[in-house]
Amino acid sequence: MIEIENLCFSYGKHKVLTNLNLSLSQGKIFGLLGKNGAGKSSLLYQICGLLFPKQGKLNVNGYKPFERNPIFLQEIYLLPEEFDLPNVAIKSFLKTNAPFYPNFSEELFNNYLAEFNIPINNSLQGMSFGQKKKVMISFALATQTKVLLMDEPTNGLDIPSKKQFRKIIAGALQPHQLMIISTHQVKDLDSLIDHILVLEDEHIIFDQSVESITQKLAFKQAMQLNEVENLIYSEGALRGHAVVAKNIHNEHTRLDMEMFFNALASEKQQMVSLFNDK
Template identity: 70%
Template sequence: MIAIEKLNFGYRKKELVLENLSLHLKPGHIYGLLGSNGAGKSSLLHNICGLLFPSSGSCKVAGDNPANRNPQFLQQVYLLPEEIYLPNVSIKSYLDVYAPFYPTFDNELFFRFLGEFDIPKENKLQHMSYGQKKKVMISFALATQAKVLLMDEPTNGLDIPSKKQFRKIIAGVLKEDQLIIISTHQVKDLDSLIDYVLILDDKKIILHEPVENITDKLAFKQVMSLDEVSTTIYSEGALKGYAVITPNIKKEQSRLDMEMFFNAVLSEKQQMLSQFNKQ
């Protein structure tokens, strides 16, 4: 559904933000796009939806070139940006104006999500807090039922209960012909939600792996002493001992710690990536 080949992108005369980036994504999956602040996550999402254009290389989304901004393409793709700016109108008025742009928009679904986020549907947008506005726009994004749904730092501004509700809602909406990319540097917010991990670093995608493959190759453990494990790729001090990542030689079952995995890839890049490049 998304096919990017050797994409290069930069802002005016500045150096490239994305360089020789290739990426192929399939429908039916929720992808977590991870990267440090300034790594180029937002730039990549904006290239995918056609708000920014590559200087070279190709980007195809649902068989179309996003840069052409074809109406049929725009009806199938929705970007929820990190920063949102909403008019001083009621939720219903906002819906009346913007929902018709998306033929598959489901009003009933939208108001269901609002209810799950505990947002009164009679509210005016400008009278809401930033977190409440974010919940309205998350509900709107999901109700479009767009084939390609891009979410840039969607949990920014949400409190802990709302983040939990966000994960619950997202986990239940994905359709077989739909693809969702969630970009964040708040890696912990994607725990138990995504099924593919993408890590953007050094201007390109350095890792593209299903969660099940990560936990097949690596074991995530808690130990009192580092002497308890023969080979440690990465470790962090914990309340009781250490949290460690080791090669999963014995094929043990463990739960992916997304935040620790991301830190490990950036800190021990060569050793971590070599675990997935083995034949």
């Protein structure tokens, strides 16, 4: 659904993306990870046609995003990290904006609002940023577009709301859809995504499925580091150490997103080489 070839983008002389290549298919939730300023938002804005590449090819659902074809725009939705909303009732916002998306489901929208404990009769005026974000997340999911892009969606949400967000997202994706969630708060995506993309130094440096990661890496606790075979990375924990190691014994362990990201940042060459080895 998304094909990117040798994509280059810069703000003036400041390079953001250089010869970036990516191929993403439907039916998956992709986690786009990276530090602040790595270019995650810029990449999302290229995909939806709000920023234009300097060089390279970009194809989304058979369209060139920068041409802004109306049919293309009906099948893609970007939830930005920050937004300004009019001082209107939720129902008025819905009436104005939902018609742009042919597959919009008011029933789903109402269900998501209820999950977030936001009354449908509320007005956007006077809402906190976190409450407005819940409304916008609900709207984004209800559009049922083929491509859904979310830029730092958990920023502004409190801990209970982040739990609600994960629950909603886990059941929202349909087989014909593709979702990209960009964040630097990697712990918020635990047990949620199917595939990890890591953007650093103007390139995608890591592009692997969660299944592939847990096949090659083991995430566990150890009292003593000398007990761990093929140790890659460790952090102090309440009970000894939290560790990432090569999964030489084919153990079945749960992916720890924060540990994975920290391990990649600390031991990038070793981690990347492990997954590049055939």
